[in-house]
Amino acid sequence: MNTVDLLWRHELPSAPRRGRPPKLTHDQVVTAAVAVADRIGAAFTLRHVAEALGVPVMSLYSYVDGREQLLELMVDDCRATMAVSAVPGDVLGDGDGDWRARLTAVAADNLALFADHPWLADIESERAVLGPGTLAKYERELTAVESLAVGDVEKDAALSLVLDFTRSAARALSHAARERDGETPGDWWDREGAELGRLGVTDRFPLASRIGTAAGRAHGAAHDARHAYHFGLQVILDGLGCTESR
Numbered sequence: 001m002n003t004v005d006l007l008w009r010h011e012l013p014s015a016p017r018r019g020r021p022p023k024l025t026h027d028q029v030v031t032a033a034v035a036v037a038d039r040i041g042a043a044f045t046l047r048h049v050a051e052a053l054g055v056p057v058m059s060l061y062s063y064v065d066g067r068e069q070l071l072e073l074m075v076d077d078c079r080a081t082m083a084v085s086a087v088p089g090d091v092l093g094d095g096d097g098d099w100r101a102r103l104t105a106v107a108a109d110n111l112a113l114f115a116d117h118p119w120l121a122d123i124e125s126e127r128a129v130l131g132p133g134t135l136a137k138y139e140r141e142l143t144a145v146e147s148l149a150v151g152d153v154e155k156d157a158a159l160s161l162v163l164d165f166t167r168s169a170a171r172a173l174s175h176a177a178r179e180r181d182g183e184t185p186g187d188w189w190d191r192e193g194a195e196l197g198r199l200g201v202t203d204r205f206p207l208a209s210r211i212g213t214a215a216g217r218a219h220g221a222a223h224d225a226r227h228a229y230h231f232g233l234q235v236i237l238d239g240l241g242c243t244e245s246r
Contacts, residue, residue: 003069007076007131022062024053029063030073034117037074042119046070072129078120080133082113084140100237102144106159107166107233114170121170150243158240165236172225 005012009026033049040048046067050057064070085105087098114121130138141163145155202209215224 003065003072003129006064006069006073007129011132023055023059024063026063026073029053029060029070030077033070034074034077037119038117042122044119071123072131075120075123076131076133078113078117078133079137080131082109082116082137085109099144099147100241103158103162103237103240104233106141106144107162110163110166111170111173111229114167114174118170118174121167121174148240148243154243158243161236161240162233165232166229169225169229169232172228176225 001009006026029049032052033044036048036052037044046060047057049070050060053060060070064073085108087101087105141159142155145158148155148158150158218224
């Protein structure tokens with residue numbers, strides 16, 4: 001079956017089948033694959049999915065053409081089932097209201113999506129085939145920029161900017177969590193800061209020493225991914241506000 005038909009399988013009439021009914025449904029395969037990717041990461045294989053389902057790996061080709069097609073279905077399913085925040089005082093989908101609050105909610109929702117499914121952030125490009133989950137997500141998130149006083153192309157670009165930034169932030173947050181490995185940022189800074197102090201590098205790198213020390217003391221680490229996310233999002237929103245006033 002082609003990818004478009006698979007993505008829209010719940011909205012297409014079922015074709016009559018001959019022979020024995022399939023052992024699995026496409027939904028079961030997709031659900032199992034998402035669970036495997038959540039556990040293993042973006043490097044999962046069809047063999048991993050087959051093992052989770054308790055079937056021979058070759059039997060999966062009765063449901064999908066291969067890993068790439070399965071990935072299309074997985075991405076769309078995750079987008080279809082993601083949690084969506086309500087903006088206080090806002091009517092969802094009316095295109096009016098506070099665009100800053102709307103875009104902040106969009107960013108938070110996507111950050112949560114990447115936290116639930118970290119492998120999504122490792123997929124470099126948006127999936128080319130548009131399924132119902134992806135289109136519904138795009139339609140919903142466009143309401144966040146509909147009230148911006150810019151053209152449609154710029155509205156799409158504004159949403160893409162926020163989504164790309166959030167994807168990058170999600171990666172940084174995920175990597176930071178793995179790197180700590182039980183050590184608190186404060187513990188890391190106490191150790192590394194003491195080592196730098198022992199080397200006496202202040203005179204050699206005055207700006208790095210002054211600003212890095214200030215940031216390190218503020219965050220308890222050389223880099224705080226959570227602070228960078230909130231700071232960066234506000235800069236983007238401020239920039240979009242300036243674009244609107246041109």
